[in-house]
Amino acid sequence: MDVPRTVLLVGLAAEVAERLLGGLVGRGFACEGVGYEEGFELLELVPFDAVVASFPFPREIPMTRFMTRLRKRSSACRHAALILLTGEFSRPEAEDLVGRGANLVFPASVDADELARAIRAVTGAAARVPLLALVHVEVRTEQGLRRLVAQCENVSETGIFLRMGQALPVGSTVVFELVLPDSGYRLRGEGTVVRHGIGSRGGQEGIALRFGELGNEARERLASFVGRQSPHAL
Template identity: 35%
Template sequence: MAERAQTSILLTGAGVTNDDELLSVVRAAGFNVRVEPWHSEVPALVESQAFDAIIVQLPLPGVGLGVLLSSIRAREARCRQAGLVILTPENDIGAVEKLVGRGVNRVLPNTATPEEVLEALKAVHSVAHRVSVRLPVQLEMTLPAGESQAFCQTENLSESGMLLRGFQHYPLGTQFSFRLQLPGTDRCLKGVAEVARTTDVGRENVEGFGARFVEVEESEWSEFERVLSKPRDPVN
């Protein structure tokens, strides 16, 4: 895949300053960090500028987390696929954790150490870079009701998995065989994948599910990497 620029992180929210100890720890780990104390234009910022990951410290003065989350995950937002770490007061953790897998990637108490936040940041950033590409996929899976076959279209792809557009809904953890048609050739990438999440239609404007690769036939992997490295609009 094409080499990416230095990882860009946005740190925003209540009480965030350039003197924050967290800022020093994250920068020391090699990340390029922009500090943006909370103001009314932050939602517009995350729609117009690309960041690889975002750290948000709650509460957000004068606005709910849902407003910012909708801006980050808006279909045309430059940060749509950025990893999102939320730092929240301990008594709100339960409510915020309900958003994990629905736009939020990690939730920590705002008493977490800078080192704990850094580990969460590394975890959400480790998700492979995704590119927007529409390709047909054939799925075959075994469900309690019997064998099932479906045809979907990719919304985006990465070395670790794919986001599939379709109206089918499957339980998290469901494994299935797939055949992904590679463009410009009669070759297919074949393997086994696992349902990792369902999309939030209201925020993502896509009905479908995300799947991670479990096993992939090596014979077509180099061709798949060529598809990913071809110049396209990045998702994140």
């Protein structure tokens, strides 16, 4: 089961954001649309596969400041693709940034289908590797904290697919913990339910979880595990 690629739309005009948000979600992406200030804050905290931003940037948050925050080592989005949407007048300036932090430039009138193809092309799909392991899951509900046990089916650097006897609502935030089998490292973090499915092995219904909060050591350990298992990638 693939974890949907995640896209952050930053600073788009309301009608453009509504059109592209609906179009991308309809094509299987998990998207969020925000203003420049909120987007600036999210870059360091929440990992996205791609950032689609309106260009030029406002004076309060110049492009150089945005780019520095996006690409710095501690940023959760430092490996995200950056796609700029701009008008004809600003396009030459935007295109000068391609290869210097930005990946692609499109007019603001780009349709969702073309943008979706471009995002898939520049992000690729995160390599998923099989991992059969018990996962302890905690989720807060109106009735209080629920503790569940699930089985991991596969994992990537951006998400995990868990098989369990019940489906948690899409959008639920959960805390999870599992042991990486080759090192014994306890991988603990937080993620968001982005999709339901049966998984490649059939059987119980499961959830696709996109990683949110994951410490630097946890990310490094996970990346190392995925790298070692890459000959068995799905």
